[in-house]
Amino acid sequence: MEMPTPDASILARKSRIVERLMGVLPKTAVIHEEVETRAYECDALTAYKCPPLAVVLPASTEEVAAVLKICFEEGVPVVPRGSGTSLAGGALPTADSVILGVARLNQVLETDYDNRIIRVQTGRTNLSVTGAVEAEDFFYAPDPSSQLACAIAGNIAMNSGGAHCLKYGVTTNNLLGVTMVTMEGEVMQIGGAHLDSGGYDLLGLICGSEGQLGVVTEATLRILRKPEGARPVLIGFDSNEVAGACVSDIIKAGVLPVAIEFMDRPILEITERHAKAGYPDCEALLIVEVEGSPEEIDAQLGLIKQIARSHNPVELREAETAEEAGRIWLGRKSAFGAVGQVADYMCLDGTIPVSELPRVLKGIEEISAKYGLKVGNVFHAGDGNMHPLIMFDANKPGDLELCEACGADILRLCVEVGGCLTGEHGVGVEKRDLMGAQFTEADMEAQMKVKDVFDPAWLLNPAKVFPLETSRTRRERDVAA
Amino acid sequence: MLSPASEAELSEAVAAASGPLRVVGGGTRSIGAPGTGEVLSLSAISGIELYEPGALTLVAKAGTPLAEVEDALAKEGQMLPFEPADMRALLGRDGVPTIGGVVAANAAGPRRMLAGACRDALIGVRFVDGAGTVLKNGGRVMKNVTGYDLVKLMAGSWGTLGVLSEVAFKVLPRLDGATLLVRGAKGADALEAMVRGVTSPFEVSGAAVVPGEGTYLRIEGLETSVAYRIGKLTDLLRDLGEIEVTSDANASAAIWTRIRDVTDYADTPGAIWRVSMKPTDMVDRFLPAIAEIGAFDHRLDWAGGLAWLRLEGDDSAIVAAHHAVQGAVTENGGGHATLFRAPEAVLRRVDVFQPEAPGVAALSNGLRAKFDPRGILNPGLMGGA
Numbered sequence: 063m064e065m066p067t068p069d070a071s072i073l074a075r076k077s078r079i080v081e082r083l084m085g086v087l088p089k090t091a092v093i094h095e096e097v098e099t100r101a102y103e104c105d106a107l108t109a110y111k112c113p114p115l116a117v118v119l120p121a122s123t124e125e126v127a128a129v130l131k132i133c134f135e136e137g138v139p140v141v142p143r144g145s146g147t148s149l150a151g152g153a154l155p156t157a158d159s160v161i162l163g164v165a166r167l168n169q170v171l172e173t174d175y176d177n178r179i180i181r182v183q184t185g186r187t188n189l190s191v192t193g194a195v196e197a198e199d200f201f202y203a204p205d206p207s208s209q210l211a212c213a214i215a216g217n218i219a220m221n222s223g224g225a226h227c228l229k230y231g232v233t234t235n236n237l238l239g240v241t242m243v244t245m246e247g248e249v250m251q252i253g254g255a256h257l258d259s260g261g262y263d264l265l266g267l268i269c270g271s272e273g274q275l276g277v278v279t280e281a282t283l284r285i286l287r288k289p290e291g292a293r294p295v296l297i298g299f300d301s302n303e304v305a306g307a308c309v310s311d312i313i314k315a316g317v318l319p320v321a322i323e324f325m326d327r328p329i330l331e332i333t334e335r336h337a338k339a340g341y342p343d344c345e346a347l348l349i350v351e352v353e354g355s356p357e358e359i360d361a362q363l364g365l366i367k368q369i370a371r372s373h374n375p376v377e378l379r380e381a382e383t384a385e386e387a388g389r390i391w392l393g394r395k396s397a398f399g400a401v402g403q404v405a406d407y408m409c410l411d412g413t414i415p416v417s418e419l420p421r422v423l424k425g426i427e428e429i430s431a432k433y434g435l436k437v438g439n440v441f442h443a444g445d446g447n448m449h450p451l452i453m454f455d456a457n458k459p460g461d462l463e464l465c466e467a468c469g470a471d472i473l474r475l476c477v478e479v480g481g482c483l484t485g486e487h488g489v490g491v492e493k494r495d496l497m498g499a500q501f502t503e504a505d506m507e508a509q510m511k512v513k514d515v516f517d518p519a520w521l522l523n524p525a526k527v528f529p530l531e532t533s534r535t536r537r538e539r540d541v542a543a
Numbered sequence: 544m545l546s547p548a549s550e551a552e553l554s555e556a557v558a559a560a561s562g563p564l565r566v567v568g569g570g571t572r573s574i575g576a577p578g579t580g581e582v583l584s585l586s587a588i589s590g591i592e593l594y595e596p597g598a599l600t601l602v603a604k605a606g607t608p609l610a611e612v613e614d615a616l617a618k619e620g621q622m623l624p625f626e627p628a629d630m631r632a633l634l635g636r637d638g639v640p641t642i643g644g645v646v647a648a649n650a651a652g653p654r655r656m657l658a659g660a661c662r663d664a665l666i667g668v669r670f671v672d673g674a675g676t677v678l679k680n681g682g683r684v685m686k687n688v689t690g691y692d693l694v695k696l697m698a699g700s701w702g703t704l705g706v707l708s709e710v711a712f713k714v715l716p717r718l719d720g721a722t723l724l725v726r727g728a729k730g731a732d733a734l735e736a737m738v739r740g741v742t743s744p745f746e747v748s749g750a751a752v753v754p755g756e757g758t759y760l761r762i763e764g765l766e767t768s769v770a771y772r773i774g775k776l777t778d779l780l781r782d783l784g785e786i787e788v789t790s791d792a793n794a795s796a797a798i799w800t801r802i803r804d805v806t807d808y809a810d811t812p813g814a815i816w817r818v819s820m821k822p823t824d825m826v827d828r829f830l831p832a833i834a835e836i837g838a839f840d841h842r843l844d845w846a847g848g849l850a851w852l853r854l855e856g857d858d859s860a861i862v863a864a865h866h867a868v869q870g871a872v873t874e875n876g877g878g879h880a881t882l883f884r885a886p887e888a889v890l891r892r893v894d895v896f897q898p899e900a901p902g903v904a905a906l907s908n909g910l911r912a913k914f915d916p917r918g919i920l921n922p923g924l925m926g927g928a
Contacts, residue, residue, distance in 0.1 A: 258879075270692045287742050415683060481682065500689055511910075515913060
């Protein structure tokens with residue numbers, strides 16, 4: 063993975079740039095000593111690191127606008143940062159960039175149950191949005207697994223999903239409006255508390271643009287009333303193919319579970335050692351969860367169990383109590399941590415048509431054998447969003463590169479069967495150089511034209527999403543000239 | 544009239560065009576004054592490309608009749624989640640609604656508030672930009688954040704950024720439903736009935752008001768579940784009016800087709816606006832404000848977030864009312880009002896779309912100039928010169 067060479071003229075102007083930033087922000091909100099900027103050298107994709115020129119932590123939309131105006135005038139790239147939980151390197155700095163962190167923008171501005179909306183500053187964490195409304199039995203639906211730490215700003219940048227999006231959709235389906243600051247420092251309102259756009263759907267364009275179009279400081283989000291209850295069922299199978307067929311049959315039967323999670327044998331073995339959730343010894347495990355009143359849950363699970371039985375499961379276990387439900391989810395929720403205990407790992411999130419599940423799992427097995435790296439799969443099966451975890455040893459020379467190559471092969475396979483490179487983590491730097499596998503030059507040109515309109519100087523998070531060669535002329539052109 | 548039979552022919556036709564083009568699907572929901580350019584019909588680029596019920600995915604060419612798509616889905620017990628309206632009766636049009644036209648209009652019926660609009664179910668597009676370049680975005684999987692989301696941008700762009708050639712959707716199981724009417728609920732009570740319904744845990748999938756009748760709520764799902772929820776909602780709402788339940792699935796569906804297609808206004812004179820606002824702004828502020836402007840008739844959907852307005856008057860009165868309605872939206876909390884039906888002479892005098900704030904308009908205009916640099920796609924529509 064390569065990043066652009068830092069602009070020497072920016073590095074040379076560091077003290078002036080820092081001084082100007084300190085002119086519009088409190089002293090504690092500008093971090094520029096190298097020992098301190100190091101805390102921002104990477105996000106959750108820790109394989110790549112680089113301390114930024116400086117870090118700013120504005121506490122209002124006005125401060126964000128003032129910072130961006132200065133950076134625009136100075137021609138300094140800006141890398142927006144939520145909580146730094148990106149698995150794709152979305153918040154990875156370059157040495158000549160300013161990190162704009164939204165952590166201090168963490169207020170709830172308005173809760174409105176009649177209209178089912180909440181308005182928040184975007185540094186607020188995902189889980190704390192639900193926290194702000196759960197006393198009234200409401201919740202915010204998108205639930206990425208980093209939800210304890212990740213910020214709404216990052217959710218919007220990456221259009222984050224989660225385990226329950228089969229029913230409730232991803233961020234873009236739950237976002238009604240934003241306050242956005244452009245690179246030039248102009249503040250604008252896109253969308254609001256109403257549904258849909260009266261003109262072009264700019265909100266839909268901003269969501270998932272990886273911090274390349276503007277800095278979102280406030281968001282109006284849809285909140286929902288909690289269902290009366292939820293209950294999972296665990297189903298074990300002796301082959302991935304049969305588990306895949308069962309997923310497809312459940313969906314075809316007309317029940318829409320809120321979640322269908324899939325774990326394969328490598329993951330089950332590691333998880334069971336670590337979390338001791340009491341999972342059966344099998345090749346593939348499904349966790350299917352439905353919602354509603356007890357009677358509704360019984361009716362839906364009745365249908366699901368009937369379908370599962372027709373596929374001869376090795377185990378079929380329904381939670382009778384909240385504690386049993388917790389145990390069913392325990393292994394799934396501990397899976398990433400468990401893998402982290404035994405190896406370094408890279409987590410991909412290519413998405414595939416559900417019908418291609420068996421073929422892709424087989425393909426991953428072959429790729430895993432070819433590279434000699436263990437790969438486990440734990441993922442959202444209802445929507446085909448894979449999460450292959452490639453295990454490697456970061457201390458072994460060459461293993462990271464081997465892992466990157468293995469990951470690239472897996473993602474190319476996802477695209478080949480009609481899927482995509484990333485379902486919910488974003489492109490960032492991690493999948494940037496693979497964009498050509500999914501898109502033609504013309505497709506990428508069309509996307510880059512959008513950035514030309516929002517950020518003509520290409521200063522916002524410029525070295526992400528598009529292969530460096532593809533974006534080079536735009537990034538290196540002197541706009542003033 | 545140009546009528547390309549393939550995406551390649553479509554690309555050639557756009558690239559070779561020397562003047563404005565008027566992009567047409569079935570012509571059943573087109574908006575604004577009729578354009579002057581040569582008609583570019585998509586009706587020959589038709590057919591379902593792929594349908595996998597087990598993956599909840601359908602891909603169709605843009606000119607495919609909507610009915611063909613809905614029939615294929617119904618055979619497998621599935622549906623388009625966003626419930627697109629048939630606008631022919633309301634707008635007095637003939638023709639065959641196409642799936643591409645549905646996308647170009649970002650159509651959405653009563654289920655919008657629960658399941659999203661067309662833009663939320665749309666997972667992939669192929670289109671030809673104003674230079675004739677064939678482009679794709681999204682794909683056929685329901686979670687996809689690879690690159691920018693041009694899928695959303697294309698939905699509701701009314702053929703001004705590109706000509707759609709293929710569209711892909713996430714679909715949902717089709718469930719039978721029942722309807723509960725709170726008879727006689729009006730004004731604040733009618734809103735209250737909707738609010739109680741949609742803030743309950745009982746998953747209301749339609750919430751509408753027909754003045755003179757009351758508040759309608761729809762429940763969909765497995766039979767036992769529907770009966771249970773109807774019972775709970777009845778308890779929740781009985782203080783607001785007499786509760787009438789329509790349990791028969793077909794009779795219930797007919798109620799929502801009427802609301803979806805706004806058939807109450809089908810054989811009436813007058814202009815029609817479609818307004819989207821925050822529900823409480825709509826009912827508490829906007830509707831009283833426009834009552835000062837004229838004798839508007841209205842219907843509410845989306846739990847109060849959507850209003851259909853109707854006003855009779857001569858052309859000058861409609862033009863004046865149009866500006867007043869759009870102004871009242873801005874002054875009473877924001878949103879958008881679009882003039883859906885009016886005499887051609889009126890349509891030629893106004894921009895039917897809600898004006899955007901200057902900064903936002905600059906972005907919209909910038910995008911249009913990039914995707915259609917020659918300004919040949921539906922010029923005049925959506926603010927284009």
